[in-house]
Amino acid sequence: MRLRRTRGRDPLGLRRVLSDRLLPALAASMALLAALALAGARGAADLAARWEGGAATALTVQMPHGARADRALAALAAMPEVGEARLADQARLAALLRPWLGEAPAIPLPSVIELRLARLPPDPAALAQRIAQAVPGATVEAHGVWVARLLALARSLQAVALAALLLVAGIATAVVTVAVRAGIAARRNAIDILHELGATDGDIAGRFARRVALLVGLGALGGTLAAAPVLAGFADLAAPLLGGAAAMRVQDLPWARLPWAELALLPPAAAAIGWLTAQVTLRLWLRRLP
Template sequence: MSKRSLLRPARFDDLGLRRALSDRLLPALVAAMTFLAALTLAGVMVASSVAHHWQTGAAAILTVQVPQPGTDTAGGTRLDRVTTLLRGSPGIASVRVLSSTELAELLRPWLGNATQASALPLPAVLDVRLSPGTTEPDPTLQGRLSEVAPGTFMESHGLWLQRLTTLARSLQACAAAALLLVAGVGAAVVAVAVRAGLAARRDAIDIVHGLGATDSFIAGQFANRATLLAAAGGCLGAVAALPVLLALASLASPFLDTLPSDALLPTLPMPLWISLPILPLAAAAIGWLTARVTVHRWLRRLP
């Protein structure tokens, strides 16, 4: 008797699952799910990044309009009084008066070059930046501005910013729901494959069950196989998604602070780099858990 041919290999296939759980269809389907998950994950992160960008950037800006800025009053011109008040107010980082050229540029879409002739009584426009960490101006500021220069109008970007943030958060929620859906579909795919494997190996399961195999042993055999196939599919999907994500990152880089637009090769946000290798692990975990639950439920029919 040849010992060499009879020694049990490390990955011994007691239930014959290599045929029952094919190494083609399940990894291919899991790869497709992982690919979609990678794109969805990128969507979640981009939406998060955009929301953060808007909140920390646009939120910190105020626009103040001062009609008749040059009119002298007791404390100087109206513009001087407004500027002084703003610079002395808490939570204000900087105050900059837009030049007449900048004003003309802003109005050009509506008035053409007419503003250059200074025929229109234009207000002074101040670009006010809030201090870091401040998202809303002092609520009494509008009243105090009106006291020193009646008619002065302060526009906070809070309202439209709130709407944009709500939009970004909604996109994030949709992307997270899509991610859950992909995970659910992935689990369903594994469950169907495992059920097919159970049906194909019904006789073998009956035999080992009769010989005293525990439910955990049988479920473990299926779970090991499903984990291997799901991990392989997860790796394939993540690798396939990488060039697509890099291309999307290249397109998105001008709009996001985190992505350098002038880099020779586009790069991905660090959270996405971390998440990509996690996807095959997540696929493997879903495969393992789904297989165990499916097999345990199926085995309940046996005495």
């Protein structure tokens, strides 16, 4: 015997035993945490990519007094690791040093060459030493050491965020399992009767699974929507670190920086977890029936 799937019929009384308040609320909480973990992983990945492609490939070379900048530029541009070499603007240097040296510095400002490397060197210290040899007396400021530490930190944060996402999925599975077991305990007699009348395991498990998937999916949708403004605020705070422009373009708005593709997957993924968990829990329990 197959259970009739007429709209509005609830032969197992699942609307009473599987609450439409508690389970969606728990699913919303899990979705909120999952959204934060996803955004954290995405933000850490973006920071790592920006640091690796930006500050890690930038060096500054301070020329000694009296050195010819044109010769130094030619020597540095000839190095295979250097993608671009240019003389820093003296007006910009004066503006940067004005808080410490005042409007009219008593000492002449040094000549500074800004380098942009073609690729991230495997050994930044060795490259800095070669640059110092190519330009005798120059002082090289390489950012590779602290950028490498920042990259390690960003990748560690990304790994922690992904681990937190897996933990949230595990907790959600446990919550659904407990809810389904409670529903089984409350409707055991009805399940036994229907099972003895010939209802298949697939019919009974399907009823539970559809109800759980609906509740969990709706709860996850609410939690994801609640997380969106929080993540938009975080994106606005992180914009300077990611190179956000001051102009209010569409791509610079906080809402545009959210990982919408990943967030859109949360409700269906939560519903799928609820459906699969309910199916497995019910079928394992039904196998033990005589």
